Amino acid sequence: MKRIKYHAVVDSGLLDIFQTGIQRWYRQEGRDLPWRHTTDPYHILVSEILLHQTTVKTVEPVYRRFLERFPTVTDLANASLTEVKTITDPLGYKIRGQWLHQIAQAVVSQFSGVFPRTLEELLSLPGIGRYTAGAIMSFAFGYDAPILDTNVNRLIGRYFAIDYKDSSAETKHQLWSIAEAIVPSGQAREFNNALMDMGAMICTARKPKCLICPVAVGCAMLAEQPTRAAEERVQYRLRTE
DNA sequence: AAAGCGGGGTC
DNA sequence: GACCCAGCTTT
Numbered sequence: 001m002k003r004i005k006y007h008a009v010v011d012s013g014l015l016d017i018f019q020t021g022i023q024r025w026y027r028q029e030g031r032d033l034p035w036r037h038t039t040d041p042y043h044i045l046v047s048e049i050l051l052h053q054t055t056v057k058t059v060e061p062v063y064r065r066f067l068e069r070f071p072t073v074t075d076l077a078n079a080s081l082t083e084v085k086t087i088t089d090p091l092g093y094k095i096r097g098q099w100l101h102q103i104a105q106a107v108v109s110q111f112s113g114v115f116p117r118t119l120e121e122l123l124s125l126p127g128i129g130r131y132t133a134g135a136i137m138s139f140a141f142g143y144d145a146p147i148l149d150t151n152v153n154r155l156i157g158r159y160f161a162i163d164y165k166d167s168s169a170e171t172k173h174q175l176w177s178i179a180e181a182i183v184p185s186g187q188a189r190e191f192n193n194a195l196m197d198m199g200a201m202i203c204t205a206r207k208p209k210c211l212i213c214p215v216a217v218g219c220a221m222l223a224e225q226p227t228r229a230a231e232e233r234v235q236y237r238l239r240t241e
Numbered sequence: 242a243a244a245g246c247g248g249g250g251t252c
Numbered sequence: 253g254a255c256c257c258a259g260c261t262t263t
Binding site: 035047048049050051052053054055056058059093095096099126127128129130131132135147149150151152196199200204205206 | 259261
C-alpha cells in the first residue's frame with residue numbers, strides 16, 4: 001500500500017540560521033531541568049505526562065515526589081491507583097494518574113517490562129499522543145524524532161510564517177512536517193530541548209523577546225513582506241512512502 | 242473541528 | 253476577566 005503525503009522542504013539559508021542560532025543559544029542559556037539529567041524512558045514518560053498543560057515550575061516538585069515513591073515502572077505498576085492519584089491529582093487533569101498507572105502495567109505485562117521503542121507502540125498506550133511519543137523517542141532513546149508542543153508550535157509558526165493558531169488538519173500537518181524537517185541529524189535530543197526553551201523563554205506567547213532572539217534575523221514575524229514570506233520559506237513536495 | 246478536562250499563574 | 257501552560261481523548 002503506497003501512501004502519498006506532503007513533506008516540508010525548508011529554505012536552506014533560513015534553516016541554517018535557525019539551527020545554528022538556536023543551538024548556540026541553548027548551550028549558553030538553556031534551562032537545567034531534572035528530567036534533562038536522565039535518559040530513562042520511564043522518567044521521561046513521567047515528566048512528559050505531568051507536563052501536559054502544566055508549567056515546569058508546578059511540575060518539578062511533583063516529579064521528584066512521584067519518582068521517589070515509584071522509582072521504577074514495576075513499582076508503579078504494583079502500586080494502587082489511589083496512591084498514584086494522591087500525588088498527581090493536585091496538578092489538575094486528574095486522568096493523568098490513571099494513564100501513568102495503566103501505562104506502567106502495560107509495559108510490564110505487554111512489553112515484558114521493556115519500554116517500547118517505536119512510535120507506533122508508544123502511541124498505542126493511554127495518554128501518549130504524537131507529542132509525548134516524539135518526546136520519549138528523542139529524549140529517552142535519542143532517535144531523530146520531531147516534537148510539536150505549544151512552544152514549538154508557536155516558535156515554528158512565527159519563524160516560518162504559518163498561522164499556528166489555526167486548528168485545521170492541513171495546518172497541523174504543515175507544522176509537524178516542518179518540525180520533522182528541521183531536526184539536525186543525530187542531535188534531536190538537544191535540538192528538541194532547545195526548541196522548547198526558545199518557545200518558553202524567548203518566543204513567548206505574550207510579548208516575545210524579539211530584541212534578544214538569536215534567530216530574529218531570519219524570522220517571518222519581523223520580515224518586511226510577511227504575506228509573501230510563507231511560500232519562500234517552506235515548500236511542500238509530494239513524497240511516496 | 243470543537244468540546245472537555247483543571248489548578249495555578251500572568252497581565 | 254481573558255489568556256496561557258512540554259496534550260490527549262471523546263464527541
